[in-house]
Amino acid sequence: xxGTIYSAQGWAAIAAPLFVGAIADRYFSAxxxxxxxxLFSGALLFFLSTIRADAGVMFLAxxxxxxxxxxxxxLSNSVALNRVADSEKQFPAIRVFGxxxxxxxxxxxxxxxxxxxxxxxLPLQLAGGVSIAYGLYxxxxxxxPPRAGAGEASVGALLGLDAIRNxxxxxxTLIVCSMLMMIPFSFSNVYANPFLDGIxxxxxxxxxxxxxxxxxxxxLALPLFFRWIGIKGVLxxxxxxxxxxxxxxxxxxxxxxxxxxxxxxGLALHGVGFDFVFVAATIWVGKHFAAEASxxxxxxxxxxxxxxxxxxxxxxxxxxxxxxxxxxQPDWRSFWLMPAAFAAVTAVIFLLAFRDRGRxxxxxxx
Numbered sequence: 001x002x003g004t005i006y007s008a009q010g011w012a013a014i015a016a017p018l019f020v021g022a023i024a025d026r027y028f029s030a031x032x033x034x035x036x037x038x039l040f041s042g043a044l045l046f047f048l049s050t051i052r053a054d055a056g057v058m059f060l061a062x063x064x065x066x067x068x069x070x071x072x073x074x075l076s077n078s079v080a081l082n083r084v085a086d087s088e089k090q091f092p093a094i095r096v097f098g099x100x101x102x103x104x105x106x107x108x109x110x111x112x113x114x115x116x117x118x119x120x121x122l123p124l125q126l127a128g129g130v131s132i133a134y135g136l137y138x139x140x141x142x143x144x145p146p147r148a149g150a151g152e153a154s155v156g157a158l159l160g161l162d163a164i165r166n167x168x169x170x171x172x173t174l175i176v177c178s179m180l181m182m183i184p185f186s187f188s189n190v191y192a193n194p195f196l197d198g199i200x201x202x203x204x205x206x207x208x209x210x211x212x213x214x215x216x217x218x219x220l221a222l223p224l225f226f227r228w229i230g231i232k233g234v235l236x237x238x239x240x241x242x243x244x245x246x247x248x249x250x251x252x253x254x255x256x257x258x259x260x261x262x263x264x265x266g267l268a269l270h271g272v273g274f275d276f277v278f279v280a281a282t283i284w285v286g287k288h289f290a291a292e293a294s295x296x297x298x299x300x301x302x303x304x305x306x307x308x309x310x311x312x313x314x315x316x317x318x319x320x321x322x323x324x325x326x327x328x329q330p331d332w333r334s335f336w337l338m339p340a341a342f343a344a345v346t347a348v349i350f351l352l353a354f355r356d357r358g359r360x361x362x363x364x365x366x
Contacts, residue, residue: 009066048061210264
């Protein structure tokens with residue numbers, strides 16, 4: 001099923017730190033590890049594009065791709081944050097280019113590739129070629145040398161636990177709420193395309209780029225929002241945006257088809273939801289930890305969000321989609337109201353529990 005295939009991302013994000021998560025801190029430059037992983041990922045994407053209807057083989061191949069890809073999230077963040085003087089002001093301007101990549105990919109799949117490309121292996125082949133090109137480019141990135149020493153690495157160190165063992169309540173509140181927010185995020189990441197297709201929206205992959213265009217704007221505005229409402233306000237607005245987005249999806253169609261203004265508004269809320277939760281959390285963790293612990297702290301954040309949170313979310317989304325189906329057709333209204341309620345409850349928990357007192361960077365204890 002779709003949700004089961006997508007859960008490979010969660011398994012990969014949990015497993016990847018066990019053999020890569022702390023390597024950039026302890027043994028090799030982060031940009032070199034980044035390049036090698038993207039080359040492997042590209043080759044595996046081409047292999048994945050050759051698999052047909054065997055769901056088991058497809059799951060294993062997808063897992064292989066994501067085992068190579070998932071560590072690159074924390075590694076690329078570390079390379080970028082290592083080169084900026086003020087992460088709150090400068091990192092969003094760097095991160096925005098990743099969002100532009102999503103927009104370009106969606107438009108290429110929707111309008112450039114021939115035929116109904118979304119139903120073929122062409123997007124996988126495109127991704128494989130771009131991954132290999134990026135892998136080669138990564139070797140030209142600014143050098144990000146290991147900083148934590150090359151001592152013996154325990155399983156705890158590989159998971160990033162040694163970097164965060166002395167962390168305070170604010171850190172753990174952020175980690176738990178970011179993980180919980182990944183659950184409603186998974187609902188749209190797995191099923192937004194089938195939902196849009198099912199209610200009659202044309203070119204679902206292309207119109208989903210509305211969310212990425214919105215993401216560009218909010219990324220560029222993120223430093224202003226940090227100044228105006230602080231990190232707690234930014235994260236709270238982002239969490240609330242996910243709840244509002246899913247309520248809009250739940251009521252954005254009727255028996256005659258989609259109510260397009262509502263659907264486009266819901267898609268646009270992806271920008272504030274993603275940037276103000278997941279990008280803001282990355283920036284806060286980068287500021288909260290000293291340089292020698294940064295990669296491991298980022299790895300732990302990725303483990304809890306893109307790993308545990310996404311694994312729970314994708315499987316829960318699959319169960320809800322199946323459970324709300326009638327005659328093979330999902331009840332989309334009930335489907336979207338569940339993550340809307342979940343996001344709203346998480347926002348309240350965060351509001352009550354998070355206290356950011358501007359603590360200085362935390363150093364890891366070996």
